[in-house]
Amino acid sequence: MPTPEVILGNSNRRFSGVTSTMLQTLPGVSARVPVAVLGPHHLPKKTTVLSFREFTKLCRVPLPEGLPRVFHARRNDEMIQALAAKKLFGAQLKIIFTSTAQRHHSKFTKALIRRMDAIITTCSAAGSYLEKPADITIPHGVDLERYHPPSSKPEAWKKLGLPGEYGIGIFGRVRPQKGIDILIDAALPLLKDDPAPTLVIVGETTPKFREFQKSLEEKVASAGLSERVIFHGKRPSSELPSLFQGMSLVAALSRNEGFGLTVLEAMASGAAVLASHAGAWQDIVSDGLHGFTVPCGDVPATCEKLAHLIADHENLSEMGRAGRAHVAAHFTIDREAQSLCDFYQKIQTS
8 A cells, every 4th residue: 555645733822732632643653654744833844844835735646556645633723724725825735624522523623624635533522513423533641651650659659759658649731621619629528538548730820710719728727638639730751750650549530521631641550540421431441440530520520539439549550550451452552653644544535
């Protein structure tokens, strides 16, 4: 089969989760097929970057085998760019769109999606919002070299210099969508009776949500647990692997989520997980084996499962080992890149 030539959309000047997932797979995809990126934003050095004019000029001419190039869009404006190149400038393209949204698309987005040659989704929940079933489900992956278990969880926790015997972490911006309040409401009565765990909240608080954080801090102070619930703030990316390594349990309790890499990063780092029914987490987590999942926004259910997990916190290590093995088998960056390249080739030649 001929090797496809792939153009990746990269239209957003602001760094986002969509940008992150594209960048994480870029090295693996580039190692397998010739790749160019439409738009210069946030790219590593030596990436082949195209302007829109260069893109349309290149794609007017098919590949030597007479085949079209593949354009992979992840945003509305990237679908528009590819359609404009194809309809107005005669670009020889097959256009693929990845849909991760777990909400009903607007009429405009639906109209764009209908004009795509193929649709990728990342999990069953996102796929359920599409008018027609996606052509393929390709879940995101995690870098197992960056996120891996420590040689000793107690030592990794000790290195963080935080109180308590072990950590329960939650990662993400401090805002209602991420469910920080759900974890605090579920954890406070348990922490009063159990001195071992410390709750660690890792993430930025923007000005819009400072009052939200203040209300949570006041609730924690009223319970007399300010030393056991740590608002750790935004940390440099370089610190995140060691923070994940230090946690015995990681909660991800978003009220809504596109996919949610946090759970994969936690499992790859040897932590048990407690996740809401958002993102891809029900597809990833096997209850009782890797941790548990709970309904979004359900404090009583979250408290019940959290109590079960910390009642026998020695078992968290076994869950962490099972989680690491599961991620290594099914959710690696390399596996994601290979699946994308296989699909590009299939669509290009169909």
